[in-house]
Amino acid sequence: MPDVGSKCRVCKQPAIIDLPRHNANFCAEHFLELCRRQVVKAIDQFDMLTKDDRILVAVSGGKDSLAVWDMLLELGYHADGLYIGLGIGDYSDISGDYARAFAAARGLKLIEIKLRDEYGYDIPTAARATRRVPCSACGLSKRHLFDKAALDGGYTVLVTGHNLDDEAAVLLGNTLRWEIGYLARQLPVLPARDGLPKKVKPLVRLTERETAAWCVVRGIDYLVDECPMAAGNRHLGHKETLNAIEAQSPGSKAAFYLNFLERMAPLLAAHAEQERDALQTCNQCGAPSGGELCAFCRLVVTSSQHEPVPVELIMRGGRNRR
Amino acid sequence: MRVLLRNPSREIEIAGRRRVHALLTELGLNRESHLIIRNGTLVPGDGLLEADDVIEIRPVISGGS
């Protein structure tokens, strides 16, 4: 092919990807190398993991969670996976297939929890029953079950696949409203404490485009299609806004989030301590809670009594207006 | 060229050859939120797409918490 395309910054072979924020192009090998370096840097910089840790990776079947699982194994960590069946119609069935296929092909352990079977509800039903935005009911459920599975399984660390775009979008949302409490807790490492495992986000130095490209280059099959309940939510809107800024000024996203961690988070540290101490314990499940019953246990009570709501109904009910 | 788009999955036909950047601009897509894949391999921004290529433009943005 008469393609006089760009060359890899490192080896001058034909490039497969352009990374405007690094003002450079890379071949497959050196792109992977760059990703590994960013992950190792995040792990070291924030004391995320050691080779002795028993790691549980929260796996959704999407690009980020499979990429982080793959990278950790490649870097020599021991990591099992945890998949939660959220009951979001076909989307959940298919995402589970991807997670299972990834684990099976590599002989990895994948723990599975089905909301409907074990707690008597699913996300569409919870959204309707609690009148929450689906992603809010979902996020609350996942966070609780990730924590519980990590503690029950004797894991020392819970890993999630949150990437730079995820964190920058949350940061933008919190900053727009000056949510000081949330800002103080928005860290790539949350230490273990009573009722909560240590939680880390090794992908915070990689953009979504980079984690997706990692999967393509490594031949990892992941679920490309979007969760039907995500359409139109605020988080996606913030990502698009940041990417519009990024297109004008490459590197903005990384500077926004990484400089927050370096310059702003330390100033908020005292505030984070205060928030942490204020918590009580849930009477039902023992998890840290703002009241006698934690938000998850309240959601289970309300949702499991509600008749099942199909995902289509929630989608039609207005594309997550908030 | 035949172009596969996702979310929802659909196909469009583009006449002639294009640089990846030009194609994304033409379709109003941000390069920060998409990858171009041809025969299972990524194509960089200044890569040339031929008139008879079959390519996928894959969005990389996912929603949720």
Ligand code: SF4
């Ligand atoms: S997009 Fe929202 S509802 Fe769908 S899996 Fe993610 S958090 Fe859950």
Ligand SMILES: [Zn+2]
């Ligand atoms: Zn190279």
Ligand SMILES: [Zn+2]
């Ligand atoms: Zn509880």
